[in-house]
Amino acid sequence: MTDVVxxxxxxxxxxxxxxxxxxxxxxxxxxxxxxxxLFTIIVTQIPFAxxxxxSLTDWNIVSGVDREFIGFGNYGELFGSSLFRQxxxxxxxxxxxxxxxxxxxGTLIAILxxxxxxxxxxxxxxxxxxxxxxxxxxxxTWSTSMLNPQFGVVNWLLERLGKxxxxxxxxxxxxxxxxAVLVWQWTPFMMLIILAGLQGQDPSVLEAARxxxxxxxxxxxQITLPQLRPFLELGTLLGSIYLIQVFDHVEVITGGGPxxxxxxxxxxxxxIGGGWEFGQASAFSIVVVIATIIFATLGLRLxxxxxxx
Amino acid sequence: MATVTYDSASRIYPGxxxxxxxxLKLDIGDxxxxxxxxxxxxxxxxxxxxxxxxxxxxxxxxxxDDRDVTLTPxxxxxxxxxxxxxxxxxxxxxxxxxxxxxxQQGVSKEERAKRVMEAAKILDLEEYxxxxxxxxxxGQRQRVAMGRAIVRSPQVFLMxxxxxxxxxxxxxxxxxxxxxxxxxxGVTTVYVTHDQVEAMTMGHRxxxxxxxxxxxxxxxxxxxxxxxxxxxxxxIGSPAxxxxxxxxxxxxxxxxxxxxxxxxxxxxxxxxxxxTRFVIGIRPEHLSNAGGGLNSNVTVVEELGSxxxxxxxxxxxxxxxxxVVRIDGETTVSRGDNMPISIDGPVHIFEAxxxxxxxxxxx
Ligand SMILES: Nc1ncnc2c1ncn2[C@@H]1O[C@H](COP(=O)(O)OP(=O)(O)O)[C@@H](O)[C@H]1O
Ligand SMILES: [Mg+2]
Numbered sequence: 001m002t003d004v005v006x007x008x009x010x011x012x013x014x015x016x017x018x019x020x021x022x023x024x025x026x027x028x029x030x031x032x033x034x035x036x037x038l039f040t041i042i043v044t045q046i047p048f049a050x051x052x053x054x055s056l057t058d059w060n061i062v063s064g065v066d067r068e069f070i071g072f073g074n075y076g077e078l079f080g081s082s083l084f085r086q087x088x089x090x091x092x093x094x095x096x097x098x099x100x101x102x103x104x105x106g107t108l109i110a111i112l113x114x115x116x117x118x119x120x121x122x123x124x125x126x127x128x129x130x131x132x133x134x135x136x137x138x139x140x141t142w143s144t145s146m147l148n149p150q151f152g153v154v155n156w157l158l159e160r161l162g163k164x165x166x167x168x169x170x171x172x173x174x175x176x177x178x179x180a181v182l183v184w185q186w187t188p189f190m191m192l193i194i195l196a197g198l199q200g201q202d203p204s205v206l207e208a209a210r211x212x213x214x215x216x217x218x219x220x221x222q223i224t225l226p227q228l229r230p231f232l233e234l235g236t237l238l239g240s241i242y243l244i245q246v247f248d249h250v251e252v253i254t255g256g257g258p259x260x261x262x263x264x265x266x267x268x269x270x271x272i273g274g275g276w277e278f279g280q281a282s283a284f285s286i287v288v289v290i291a292t293i294i295f296a297t298l299g300l301r302l303x304x305x306x307x308x309x
Numbered sequence: 310m311a312t313v314t315y316d317s318a319s320r321i322y323p324g325x326x327x328x329x330x331x332x333l334k335l336d337i338g339d340x341x342x343x344x345x346x347x348x349x350x351x352x353x354x355x356x357x358x359x360x361x362x363x364x365x366x367x368x369x370x371x372x373x374d375d376r377d378v379t380l381t382p383x384x385x386x387x388x389x390x391x392x393x394x395x396x397x398x399x400x401x402x403x404x405x406x407x408x409x410x411x412x413q414q415g416v417s418k419e420e421r422a423k424r425v426m427e428a429a430k431i432l433d434l435e436e437y438x439x440x441x442x443x444x445x446x447x448g449q450r451q452r453v454a455m456g457r458a459i460v461r462s463p464q465v466f467l468m469x470x471x472x473x474x475x476x477x478x479x480x481x482x483x484x485x486x487x488x489x490x491x492x493x494x495g496v497t498t499v500y501v502t503h504d505q506v507e508a509m510t511m512g513h514r515x516x517x518x519x520x521x522x523x524x525x526x527x528x529x530x531x532x533x534x535x536x537x538x539x540x541x542x543x544x545i546g547s548p549a550x551x552x553x554x555x556x557x558x559x560x561x562x563x564x565x566x567x568x569x570x571x572x573x574x575x576x577x578x579x580x581x582x583x584x585t586r587f588v589i590g591i592r593p594e595h596l597s598n599a600g601g602g603l604n605s606n607v608t609v610v611e612e613l614g615s616x617x618x619x620x621x622x623x624x625x626x627x628x629x630x631x632x633v634v635r636i637d638g639e640t641t642v643s644r645g646d647n648m649p650i651s652i653d654g655p656v657h658i659f660e661a662x663x664x665x666x667x668x669x670x671x672x
Contacts, residue, residue, distance in 0.1 A: 202394070202396060202399075204392045204393075204394060204396035205396045205397070205398060205399070207361075207363050207383075207390075207392070207396065208390065208392060208396040208397075208398070208457075209398070209409070210362075210363070210382070210383045210384055211361055211362075211363070211383045211384070211386075211388060211389065211390045211467075212384075212389075212409050212410035212413060212457070212461075213384045213385075213410050213413040213414060214384060214409070214413045215384060215413075218413060222398075222409075223398055223400070226400035227399060227400055229400075
């Protein structure tokens, strides 16, 4: 019935034409992102390259001495500096503690919110507000209204409970006071991410687990938590990247006071914050960038291995 | 092993007026494979989930082996369920999925591995035990879901359209395997499907639901030969029963130009009925083209090889009505032919409005 083509000569070879169209198509896709790419290179990569260059120089803008190329001198100095080591350690403590605590509390609140109840939307909005507050304002609010030894709400409450001498939060526990405010601000962010993960779960999987005899605890630890893994990882990654660079809170709450100077604040102190050593500060900031990458990667690995269980 | 009893059980979803399942009364025997069938939205899943403990029972009660489980949480009911989308635990391997329930019971690791292996052998899953569900084909996932249920040796199996995500060919072969497996294990099973062919081929008995109301529970044979009402008559059978509306003329009903011969009990019910409109139900195989008084005009012929279904129009009640007739595959009929037909088998008479069947169904 149907004709089958036997004559090979009538089959047209189109491979050249196909290749030409494919190339054209590839450019058509690339073209629209070119401006964005250029812009990104100009505003991120060029300043970074300049920083790298400055970090290899001795450059103090108030001393009047010309900029001088000194190779890795700044880096050598940096690892010998006990102030730098102190700042690096503070950064590690501050970042780890605030990321882990905000992920923990964020998960807790997300679990409480992941059920239907009256006023759900309102409660959620209320809970998100801390994240929407400008860091400087958040720091200010906490260091004055809440934690101030003379007129802070927390000390007032403690006094009601029978504690006589007020606690100098920012003075006695500078790093942990900053961590507390960071956790307060970042818990809502983590909560949103985890909530998305919880709500993305297939409800029938949870039902299957119940029918299979699992109680709520087993369901959470054996089914829900492993499924939340990518969301916990995302939260940790974004949190680490951001929190390693915290500056405003340090400035407002302690001003870098006893032991609470982290790397970004240290960079600030060494440069426009009074040190004027731009070469050194550049070297520090390069180290911060590298540390961020290492820290975020390690954080992810750690979390993954914990959840592997 | 266990029996299951729905004792006038109802489920009314919050915010709705009509019960999704309305006073369901059903006794399921030990080791029985009972199929719940009905159109989409008829309350099949709801009924099954009530038995699983995943939906509240607003009225009535549910018993497993004469134990009232109406308020028992799912984890304490000793039932296993196969979900339509399989609901496998995505973070666990096939072995982990199948062993999960045993793990919850505190069964030792060795014992667990042994029983998972046994189930995997039955279902041909041995080589996939270390895979995650996302790396399995649809058919394999379906078998894992089955495996998860049989590993537990529960009192009751519940299955909610477990074959509906498989392709047509696999569905038919899995259906047979499932029936065989259920018979071997002898576990009481409630099986939900919207597919009446699946229901008829699998069920020891079939319960037909419509709008949350149980229409009939019977063996497939009886469901086919003695539908209790108009809904069951139209729902069971493929192609469907011919259902032709007829006004009564006195105590007679006409099919086309001829009077339908009615058995005595139907005749009696017809006399007693106050209804004016009735439906005559005739299965395609109970119409014959071996000559008869009624002229029909052939529109479509569906050849199936051994036999053929002929769609034809007849003059009935002042208009054209399409009917389906099964004829021998050897006979040649084509579109436009004039085909004389006659009734050659039982007729079912229903009241058009209430759907009630006239006459006592034959035993
Ligand atoms: N969670 C629910 N809330 C309100 N109505 C529901 C809910 N689940 C099902 N229904 C309704 O109950 C009826 C029966 O649903 P279901 O048992 O899923 O039917 P089936 O499985 O037979 O398709 C439908 O009308 C459906 O819309
Ligand atoms: Mg359903």
